[in-house]
Amino acid sequence: MIWYPYEQMKTMKEPIKIVDAKGVYLYAELPDEDSVAEGHSSLQRDTPRCKRTVPTIDAVSSWWCQIHGYCNPEITEAIKAQADNFSHVMLGGLTHDPVQRLSKKLAEWLPGDLNYCFFSDSGSVAVEVALKMALQYYVNIGQKHRIKIMSLTHSYHGDTFKTMEAGDDEDYHFILEVYGENPNVIHVPTTIPELEEAFEKHHEDIYCFIVEPLLQGAGGMRMYDISYLRRARELCDQYGVLLIFDEVATGFGRTGYRFVADEVLPDIIVLGKALTGGHIGHAATVANQKVYDAFYSDDADKALMHGPTFMGNALACVAALKSIELFEKNDYMSKIHHITEIFHEEMDGFSHEAIKEVRMMGGCLCIEVKDPASLKGYQEYALRRGVFARPFLSYLYTMPPYIIEDDDLRTILRCMKEWFQIP
Numbered sequence: 001m002i003w004y005p006y007e008q009m010k011t012m013k014e015p016i017k018i019v020d021a022k023g024v025y026l027y028a029e030l031p032d033e034d035s036v037a038e039g040h041s042s043l044q045r046d047t048p049r050c051k052r053t054v055p056t057i058d059a060v061s062s063w064w065c066q067i068h069g070y071c072n073p074e075i076t077e078a079i080k081a082q083a084d085n086f087s088h089v090m091l092g093g094l095t096h097d098p099v100q101r102l103s104k105k106l107a108e109w110l111p112g113d114l115n116y117c118f119f120s121d122s123g124s125v126a127v128e129v130a131l132k133m134a135l136q137y138y139v140n141i142g143q144k145h146r147i148k149i150m151s152l153t154h155s156y157h158g159d160t161f162k163t164m165e166a167g168d169d170e171d172y173h174f175i176l177e178v179y180g181e182n183p184n185v186i187h188v189p190t191t192i193p194e195l196e197e198a199f200e201k202h203h204e205d206i207y208c209f210i211v212e213p214l215l216q217g218a219g220g221m222r223m224y225d226i227s228y229l230r231r232a233r234e235l236c237d238q239y240g241v242l243l244i245f246d247e248v249a250t251g252f253g254r255t256g257y258r259f260v261a262d263e264v265l266p267d268i269i270v271l272g273k274a275l276t277g278g279h280i281g282h283a284a285t286v287a288n289q290k291v292y293d294a295f296y297s298d299d300a301d302k303a304l305m306h307g308p309t310f311m312g313n314a315l316a317c318v319a320a321l322k323s324i325e326l327f328e329k330n331d332y333m334s335k336i337h338h339i340t341e342i343f344h345e346e347m348d349g350f351s352h353e354a355i356k357e358v359r360m361m362g363g364c365l366c367i368e369v370k371d372p373a374s375l376k377g378y379q380e381y382a383l384r385r386g387v388f389a390r391p392f393l394s395y396l397y398t399m400p401p402y403i404i405e406d407d408d409l410r411t412i413l414r415c416m417k418e419w420f421q422i423p
């Protein structure tokens with residue numbers, strides 16, 4: 001029995017069974033016509049009929065990671081070739097060519113002196129590593145009083161315990177019920193005066209300011225201005241606080257910047273999701289020289305004591321290398337800018353009384369509605385139009401694969417608009 005994510009198992013809908021996935025299309029084994037028609041009689045009639053296996057455009061890139069679409073032939077080939085050699089060896093006392101090449105590539109590719117790559121198997125773990133690294137940084141330099149994290153309201157940093165605490169996701173507020181508010185986490189809104197005030201008040205106690213830069217994903221596709229991050233960088237410098245960018249979602253072009261770190265340089269950057277082009281789970285916590293130097297010592301106690309079993313997995317590393325190669329070779333940044341243009345073409349001026357706001361940035365577009373009830377039934381509606389979507393709470397959004405063709409992108413966006421125009 002599979003225990004599905006974020007679901008009440010008792011009431012969850014039957015999951016859609018995917019039998020094939022290529023490019024932007026999921027090939028879903030949809031229920032046959034009769035069972036669909038029963039549930040949704042009025043909408044069913046004037047829409048294309050569901051066949052048993054139909055291509056469905058994935059509007060959300062499988063939780064935002066499939067930037068090249070599914071089953072990219074070159075990434076698949078790289079994985080196959082490496083699997084013939086070996087799939088995995090641990091990094092405990094061992095190393096190998098794919099992980100060496102990936103760390104070198106990331107060091108070159110990432111801005112500034114973000115050069116020291118610690119690999120792990122998921123974004124949550126990579127955030128844990130970043131937090132642990134930041135805390136120990138201060139221990140190593142003799143500032144043990146810094147024990148608090150500063151993070152953003154509505155932030156999401158993963159599902160493990162420390163990342164839940166650093167985050168501010170309503171779904172996790174049950175931990176507040178049992179533990180009470182954690183005095184070691186300070187949440188600040190994305191407004192500069194409040195940020196300045198929080199730094200003034202807490203700067204002696206905090207060991208990091210961690211943010212999802214520019215775009216807060218799971219917290220509701222909230223977007224804020226780069227000037228906030230520039231000010232955060234200044235304040236971190238002024239007060240000697242480490243700045244961590246959790247770019248698990250925003251990295252690899254999603255905001256319209258390759259990395260937000262290209263604009264404002266953090267001390268530690270966390271990468272995940274699209275790192276391997278979405279083909280295998282992997283993540284990286286990349287530190288700058290200053291952080292690394294605080295660990296580099298003759299003193300064994302100053303070492304970073306962490307080591308996920310599957311860190312630096314060879315299949316993941318070759319997938320990531322190929323993904324980055326494709327990103328550069330095929331000028332993905334211009335693809336992303338083109339996606340933004342189409343967002344504007346389709347959505348500028350679009351409004352409806354049920355809608356609170358339409359916002360867009362890079363390869364992300366979100367319609368926030370006033371009442372979550374107005375999104376009820378959207379997923380089924382979209383499926384019948386050949387689009388897979390997964391709205392949550394008040395947010396109907398798309399983060400398409402970057403390789404999406406204009407027609408398919410317009411199909412996604414028109415589906416979103418037409419939903420509000422149903423009488």
Ligand SMILES: *Cc1c(COP(=O)(O)O)cnc(C)c1O
Nearest residue numbers: 122123124156157158217248249
């Ligand atoms: C998805 C996500 C994570 C967690 O990554 P997992 O691989 O799901 O553990 C962390 N931070 C941000 C910003 C994310 O979007």
